[in-house]
Amino acid sequence: MINLNKKIAALMSSAPVLAALSVINSFAADDVTTVGAINGTDGAAATPDPVANPGGFAGFLGSIPPWVLILVYVVIIGALFFFLIIWPQRKRKKEEEEMKNSICLGQDVVTIGGICGKIVNIKDDNITIQTSIDNSLVEVKNWAIREVKKVETDKS
Numbered sequence: 001m002i003n004l005n006k007k008i009a010a011l012m013s014s015a016p017v018l019a020a021l022s023v024i025n026s027f028a029a030d031d032v033t034t035v036g037a038i039n040g041t042d043g044a045a046a047t048p049d050p051v052a053n054p055g056g057f058a059g060f061l062g063s064i065p066p067w068v069l070i071l072v073y074v075v076i077i078g079a080l081f082f083f084l085i086i087w088p089q090r091k092r093k094k095e096e097e098e099m100k101n102s103i104c105l106g107q108d109v110v111t112i113g114g115i116c117g118k119i120v121n122i123k124d125d126n127i128t129i130q131t132s133i134d135n136s137l138v139e140v141k142n143w144a145i146r147e148v149k150k151v152e153t154d155k156s
Contacts, residue, residue: 022067100142101125108149116149 103109103119107131110116115138117129125142 099148100145103142103148105143108151109145110147110149111144112146115140115146 103122105119105122107119108116109119109127111129115129115131117131117138119127120130120137121128126139127142127145128137128139130136131138
């Protein structure tokens with residue numbers, strides 16, 4: 001029994017064991033002050049001292065509350081989302097609506113199905129196009145027009 005006590009004492013006095021025990025004791029001391037602060041017995045120990053601990057959140061950004069930073073990040077991500085996705089989409093949609101509203105008789109168009117032809121009749125939201133020399137008529141919806149071909153003229 002005495003031999004076992006000597007071995008335990010020798011093991012406890014080694015450097016790695018002492019370092020581990022000091023770390024465990026420091027965590028235990030922090031837990032005791034935190035528990036005391038929660039119970040209301042030691043309120044001063046619960047507030048961190050930025051001078052004693054210059055690193056971390058409070059040392060880096062001063063006294064800015066975390067919810068303000070989260071709000072700033074949300075606003076920045078929202079602005080990026082708007083300028084990279086929503087704004088170009090609105091611009092394209094506006095140009096497409098202007099193109100579809102400016103369609104008139106005699107213009108060459110291409111549908112979303114790839115049919116090319118000349119507009120011969122416009123009625124409400126239906127457009128009739130002539131697709132070939134044989135005067136084949138195809139009726140499509142207004143939303144099916146992909147592009148209006150520009151008339152090329154030789155003025156050189």
